[in-house]
Amino acid sequence: IPNRKVLKDIGYMAQNDALYEDMTGKENLKFFAGIYIKKRKHIRERVKICSEMVNLEDALNKKVKHYSGGMKRRLSLAISFLQDPAVLILDEPTVGIDPKLTQAVWHDLNLAKEQGKSIIVTTHVxxxxxxxxxxxxxxxxxxxxxxxxxxxxxxxxxxxxxxxxxxxxx
Structure with a gap:
């Protein structure tokens, strides 16, 4: 079993979105945040920050099964940032999303880099x-x-x- 203290410092985004389709975007964010963050106030803060970062705040109350593919990728990216990890591992983060959103994802990754985060990206692009x-x-x-x-x-x-x-x- 991996050491939870180490896992807390690693954000991971799988190539295939691992989301709960029958939950809302906000419920998904709160669920995944709760794995590493114990204080409810801090969970609310991180959900707000991460959903704004990927421009999903207007869709947080929709069930994920009603999200487009690009929205699901953005939600997955937000989840990888929830615990404010030192290291991000992103497997094909822009697969299946449009050029405008791809540009926004790379902008977010550059901001994370400027904050001192280490980022590992797999890509065929x-x-x-x-x-x-x-x-x-x-x-x-x-x-x-x-x-x-x-x-x-x-x-x-x-x-x-x-x-x-x-x-x-x-």
Whole structure:
């Protein structure tokens, strides 16, 4: 069983949303917040902050089963921030959402980075990978290379991360 003290410092967003569809967005947030936060006042504060961060405050009283796919992704992202973790692990955080929302998610991640949080993101969207400070590129479960986006592009003599994969296949 994982150490709860360590888990408190890790926020996780799965690739597939793990939400309670018959509960409202607010009920989901309060439920997940209650796992790590004991004081009701603090739970209310974190629910408010996190729902505002992902622009869901107007939909909090709707049942999750009535949310669009993008709204569910935003709710999942808000849940990962609830306990104000030091480390965020986000598995494909922008999968299935529109470009405007994708931009908003990356804005939120940059704010979290500025607050000193460590963020680990998995993505197949190679343009998004360039927004990260450091990359670990994998192919068929094996690490190909690591470094900053610029270092990797220089190493493979290309202008894009996508070009790295194309150069490998040649």
């Amino acid at each position: 190679l343009d998004e990978a360039t927004k990260c400070d450091r990359l670990v590129l994998m192919n068929h479960g094996r690490i190909i290379t690591t470094g900053t986006p610029e270092e990797i592009k220089q190493q493979y003599h290309t202008d894009t991360i996508e070009g790295v994969f194309l150069n490998m296949e040649e």
